[in-house]
Amino acid sequence: MKNIFEAPFILRMRKVTQNAYRMGWDERNGGNISCILDEEELKDYLDLNHVIRTIPTGFDATPLIGKIFLVTGTGSYFQDIGFDPESTLGIVRIAKDGTTAELLWGYKGGGKFTSEMPAHLMTHMARLQKDPNHRVVMHCHPTNIVAMTFVHELTDKAISHSLWQMITECMVVFPDGVGVLPWMLCGTNEIGIATAEKMKEFRIVLWPHHGIYGVGTDMDEAFGLIETVEKAAQLYMMTAHLPRLNTITDDQLRLVADAFHVKAREDFLD
Numbered sequence: 001m002k003n004i005f006e007a008p009f010i011l012r013m014r015k016v017t018q019n020a021y022r023m024g025w026d027e028r029n030g031g032n033i034s035c036i037l038d039e040e041e042l043k044d045y046l047d048l049n050h051v052i053r054t055i056p057t058g059f060d061a062t063p064l065i066g067k068i069f070l071v072t073g074t075g076s077y078f079q080d081i082g083f084d085p086e087s088t089l090g091i092v093r094i095a096k097d098g099t100t101a102e103l104l105w106g107y108k109g110g111g112k113f114t115s116e117m118p119a120h121l122m123t124h125m126a127r128l129q130k131d132p133n134h135r136v137v138m139h140c141h142p143t144n145i146v147a148m149t150f151v152h153e154l155t156d157k158a159i160s161h162s163l164w165q166m167i168t169e170c171m172v173v174f175p176d177g178v179g180v181l182p183w184m185l186c187g188t189n190e191i192g193i194a195t196a197e198k199m200k201e202f203r204i205v206l207w208p209h210h211g212i213y214g215v216g217t218d219m220d221e222a223f224g225l226i227e228t229v230e231k232a233a234q235l236y237m238m239t240a241h242l243p244r245l246n247t248i249t250d251d252q253l254r255l256v257a258d259a260f261h262v263k264a265r266e267d268f269l270d
């Protein structure tokens with residue numbers, strides 16, 4: 001068996017969580033990440049027949065039966081994941097009943113996965129239907145995007161349009177726009193269902209006055225997507241109270257989309 005502490009998926013999780021912490025997106029135990037692991041790769045590191053214990057998920061995840069996830073633990077601090085991955089992370093497989101997770105590694109000391117597991121697993125189900133290469137769901141609390149939800153109209157169209165206008169690159173990185181939910185109680189199946197519903201259309205979903213969900217085919221892509229949205233929100237917040245003398249027009253946004261061969265959400269342009 002290879003040493004799991006040197007596995008690329010553990011090293012990448014350590015890198016991403018440390019960077020997110022330093023970006024100020026994950027104060028205290030804020031934020032969580034889940035990543036679908038490749039069984040072929042994992043079997044060099046773990047005996048997949050050895051289940052340490054089982055943990056109920058609290059809902060039916062039948063489409064994910066047999067899938068294996070690396071997931072941050074509830075209550076764990078992102079700043080701790082780098083030096084103590086085995087206590088702060090877990091590897092779980094969705095069992096044959098669809099409602100139980102089998103712990104294969106981690107959550108040392110009796111922990112369990114993030115309280116936002118419903119939103120994560122339901123989002124994985126929604127995104128896998130759209131993109132078979134989908135792998136990662138990342139949730140965190142970037143300062144400016146949360147600030148923006150206090151001062152901006154909360155519709156998918158209005159918020160996507162404002163973000164696109166902040167940096168030319170935004171149209172290239174998220175031509176599909178961002179979705180936004182009404183304020184809802186976090187950690188519930190209800191917010192999971194609402195998040196996954198938006199994820200049928202978007203790769204970014206905002207939880208007003210709380211944070212953001214971003215997805216990707218790997219951790220760097222999910223991180224980069226959130227990073228780009230947060231940068232745009234920062235520019236919005238830096239300029240929102242100042243007279244707007246210049247902007248990127250809708251025709252210019254279309255020009256960017258054409259030049260970079262991406263398909264802008266036309267109904268979000270005027």
Ligand code: 2HA
Pocket residue numbers: 029030031032074075114115116139186187
């Ligand atoms: O895990 O971010 O939304 C802490 C949170 C809950």
Ligand code: ZN
Pocket residue numbers: 030031139140141186210211
């Ligand atoms: Zn949160």
